[in-house]
Amino acid sequence: MSTFKLCVYLMLGLSGPILTAQERQMPPAQVSVVEAEIRLLAPTMQVAGSVVSLNDAEIATQISGELEWIARVGTAVKKGDVVARIIPTLLSIEVQSAEAQLAKYRADLTFREQEVNRFKALANKDNTSKARLQEELSKRNMLVQDISSAKATLQMAVFYLGHTKIRSPFDGIVVNRLSNKGEFLSMGDKVVRLVDTYSKDITLNVPMSLMPLLSEGLSVQVLNGSNIANLPIHTIVPVGDKISRMVEVRVNASTVPWIIGTAVTVSLPKAEALTRISFPRDALIIKGSDLYVFRINADMKAERIDAIIEAIDGSWVAIKGNIASGDKMVIRGGERLQPDQLVSFLKL
Secondary structure, three states: OOHHHHHHHHHHOOOOOOOOHHHHOOOOEEEEEEEOEEEEEOEEEEEEEEEEEOOEEEEEOOOOEEEEEEOOOOOEEOOOOEEEEEOOHHHHHHHHHHHHHHHHHHHHHHHHHHHHHHHHHHHHOOOOOHHHHHHHHHHHHHHHHHHHHHHHHHHHHHHHHHOOEEEOOOOEEEEEEOOOOOOEEOOOOEEEEEEOOOOEEEEEEEEHHHHHHOOOOOEEEEEEOOEEEEEEEEEEOOOOOOOOOEEEEEEEOOOOOOOOOOEEEEEEEOOOOEEEEEEEHHHOEEEOOEEEEEEEOOOOEEEEEEOEEEEEEOOEEEEEOOOOOOOEEEEEOHHHOOOOOEEEEOOO
């Protein structure tokens, strides 16, 4: 400490040394940077989309009867699990009746077969007329048809009895009850809404003008809040709406944990890819409605640059502005930086 500083210190009775502005300056902020580089990127446009289920159905009853039980909303079911049940009493009786009728016809058939054989033997000995034999054959054949009809009736009764248990046609979640216990349902009445939460798509309407730039299998970037995923297009419906001039595009969303109904934004190319100065999109800083990046100049100070996105391709982004190849862009530690603040580099 200089003699002058010591004198001032003693005169003022200070309890610590007096620091210059330079001595009081905060230590440099530690940041990680990458160099901007030339890459092939395409300009993009943002299109709104929604996560939808591939299997979303209102399950109906195939029989009439009183609803005995129904699954709770939110129940997860597998394919074949029971989601509702109709009281089976009357249908059980119909099955028993059909079985009894079939047994009766089969017993009658045994008798008719015996009669036919007896009359055949008599006819061979000329002890009866052929007309009487034909009559017995006709009765036997009619009984065979009655048995076929009784079998069909029994199969139908068994079918209806089996459908007193309304089963899930796919894995999913019961999201709504469309009927309640105790109600009498007719064939075709809706019972529950079932949604498959595993097989998911993102559906979006895209201008026809983008069709030449899109193809099945093309990976596009999907934004859900702060979550970003690169997902493939798996279906492009080649029919446009004559009023909106839009076509439907489906993106496979089965690999992301987003719930059905989530609103997303999809980045789609709107022109052919061009060579651009780009850097990792981790450099983008979003605060409220502000979008900007920090570049470190030769004096190791942070320069704030407002970002207007020109193109995005995967994890790389190009913005409008005076960015040159080799510029050091902050990708870690930029959230707390201030313009013209001194920095030091961290190793990535």
